[in-house]
Each structure stands twice: as structure tokens, then as C-alpha cells.
Amino acid sequence: MCASERQIIDYLRRDWDAGLRITTIDQAMRALGLPPDDQVRWQVGQALDDVWRQRLGFRQVLRGLRWLRGFRWRDLFDLIGPSPLRAEIKQWNSASFILTNDEKLVARYILRVQDDAGRLPPSSEIREALHLDETKTHTALRMLQRLSFLILNGDNQYDLALGHRTFLQGLGFSFHTVTLQDHEQFNVP
Numbered sequence: 001m002c003a004s005e006r007q008i009i010d011y012l013r014r015d016w017d018a019g020l021r022i023t024t025i026d027q028a029m030r031a032l033g034l035p036p037d038d039q040v041r042w043q044v045g046q047a048l049d050d051v052w053r054q055r056l057g058f059r060q061v062l063r064g065l066r067w068l069r070g071f072r073w074r075d076l077f078d079l080i081g082p083s084p085l086r087a088e089i090k091q092w093n094s095a096s097f098i099l100t101n102d103e104k105l106v107a108r109y110i111l112r113v114q115d116d117a118g119r120l121p122p123s124s125e126i127r128e129a130l131h132l133d134e135t136k137t138h139t140a141l142r143m144l145q146r147l148s149f150l151i152l153n154g155d156n157q158y159d160l161a162l163g164h165r166t167f168l169q170g171l172g173f174s175f176h177t178v179t180l181q182d183h184e185q186f187n188v189p
Contacts, residue, residue: 025044026100042143045097095173113125120159148163
């Protein structure tokens, strides 16, 4: 991991600890004065996702539940119930912090205007409807493919991936951007 990637992760961890902030990697990069770089954004997102998965791994959950040894299994599951851990897992996915707000808009637009067969609108329609340039539209579609929301079919066109609905759970493609007087930007739920 390079120094700029560590810098971005440190910024995000501090920012997320402030509470109610869902700052994206793109927003962190701008705040740090780093140039936009989709590959760096992807790598940072993968590193954060890996840490997230390790933190929520089965062993870590069991370690956290050691104090429950005296409970019967039935009581244990009743106690876990709708825990904050479960709520947290449902709210966050890597799309929340990897995608730019424009990319989230592209995903939302695709879901809104797809036809009954699940065919996507042409990229030119997406570009015109959202007032994006060709590069941003292409980048958005590519990043949505990397996240397994879209797949590239044999005709070199994008289709919705089978598991695309999982992105609608929790935060999904929602965002609300806050801009402070000093021009700092972050998203909130």
C-alpha cells in the first residue's frame, strides 16, 4: 500500500469516527488535495473492504461473545436478535464509500429506467439525462461492473448482474452531500 492510500484511509477513519459521516474515497482524495485516480480509489476501497470483512469475521464475533458461555443456545440467539452489529452490517457496503456521487446517480438512473427485460439504457442516454461527460459515464459503468452491479455481455453492452438488488439493502446508492463553509464535503445517511 502506497503512502497516499494510507493517507486516504487515515483520513476516512478519522472522518467516519466523527459520526454520521459517510465520506467517500473520492471526497477524501479531494480534501487531501490528491488528483482523481480511479485505480487508487478502487485499491483503497478493496483495502477497506478487506479490513471490514476481517473485523466482522466469524472468529471476531465469537471472541466478542465469549462472555456468553453460560447461556443456552436458544437464549444466545434471542439475545443477539437485532443487534447493533447486524444493523451496522446491513447499512454499509463497499459501494457506499467507493462510488462517487455521480456513479451512484448512474446506478439509480439505470434501476429507474431499465426495461422489463432488464436491459439498460444506452450510455448516451445516461450521459444526457444526468448531464455527465462521456468519460464520467464510462468510468461509472466500469466501476459499477467492478462492484458486480453490472456485467458486460457478449455484445459489449452492460446488463444488470444477477445479484444487483443486494446494492439496494442498507444505504444502497443513497447519499446526501453536506458542504461546510470551508468547502469540506461529506455524505450523510
